[in-house]
Amino acid sequence: MKKVLVCDDEIKIRETIYDYLCAKGFCVTLAENGEKAVYLASKQTFDLIILDVLMPGIDGFEVCRQIRKTSQVPVLFLTALGEEGDYLHGYSSGADDYIVKPFPLAVLVEKCNSIINRYSGENMQRILSVGEIVLNKDKFLVTVSGEEISLTNKMFNLLSLLIENQNIILSREQILNKVWGWDYDGDERVVDTHIKKLRKALGKEASHIHTVIGRGYVIKE
Amino acid sequence: MKKVLVCDDEIKIRETIYDYLCAKGFCVTLAENGEKAVYLASKQTFDLIILDVLMPGIDGFEVCRQIRKTSQVPVLFLTALGEEGDYLHGYSSGADDYIVKPFPLAVLVEKCNSIINRYSGENMQRILSVGEIVLNKDKFLVTVSGEEISLTNKMFNLLSLLIENQNIILSREQILNKVWGWDYDGDERVVDTHIKKLRKALGKEASHIHTVIGRGYVIKE
DNA sequence: CACACTTTTGATAAACTTAAGATAATCCTA
């Protein structure tokens, strides 16, 4: 259950977002002004903070700056049309995003999910897993249903990459860049071959690896 | 190489801008009046359009309005002191900007670059929606009323294009250019077929896609 | 209302992608 802090001065927006995000399975905390948001963010840890940019008192950007002194939590700004410009003038860290009001709630949810996934997947877990597959990056070890399997280097790196980006479709190009290096200039089809071998090695758990025609590969839970 | 269309009735200004922008690596096209600008904008795609506000015949704002019927290209207005007021009265989309004459050419280039950067590629919204349709460009995922639907590549790109240009009528030619690439030389009717499949895939939400006889297709909220 | 024109539809053919197997090249280590 992901914890989200929502800060907006308008009660109607606050409550709408509250209801909708709760319904979608988030654990939501509300703040009606910037000070409260900064306070709450200092006391608890959230997976995501949603800030209205335009608020009386300290505005969203300032709240973000305050929070950033103690945390790298991703921030989603709610902006009015035309304010994106300011956003782009560098208040943001790479983790942040914005959404222009008015927005459909479904888009808000989609954004929350993708931001949270993006920046929780990246936190350098050393032991990763999907289904019955467990991958230990320190020991260079992979087990399937508890049974150790042996993978070659490339296969191991490929599997790591897929699992680190689970649910995200990776193109052959992206895979080539990360696993083979940017300077690789051979046939793109190497990836296919390695996927094939990986599938074979994973046995029944291979079903987690999906090929998406025209786009690449994904691994899913 | 970024393509810029410059429209100003004064030959001196036109040529000065032409020389300078060319020297700075832009690909510049000139128009000496509003009609020509509208015509050119309808025939080619530009990364940026620079319009003098005050021109004999149709003025810059009107040119912008015309162009906006078929494109979301960012517009930079050249205004005289005092005209900004009009600009601020809402002729602009979020993409636009203005610059007050006289201006140093270096400032013009700065503006051009920042506008083009801001509105190209990476800063585009990655999650789009129309009605109950939500499209996630990162995950290549489309949901209709929360239900995930599966689209082929072409269908996905077509839907993206439509939604990115919502409320703008796209001709088959424009669609072909963006989705199939400028070098596609097959039957124009492919578009129809793909629209058909898209409609089928979208179910009830297909009603957002309108066909405009003799013109093309639009998606509307 | 009829005509000319545009779009939709469904069927079918063509083009493209991927999987798999086999083989060649490369890398690594003893």
Add this chain to the structure above:
DNA sequence: TAGGATTATCTTAAGTTTATCAAAAGTGTG
């Protein structure tokens, strides 16, 4: 550097997606 393991390339076959075509349905105009 020989030998085994790993990695890359190639070919073919199967499966999807995309393009084309022609008939049917729809639209707008005089």
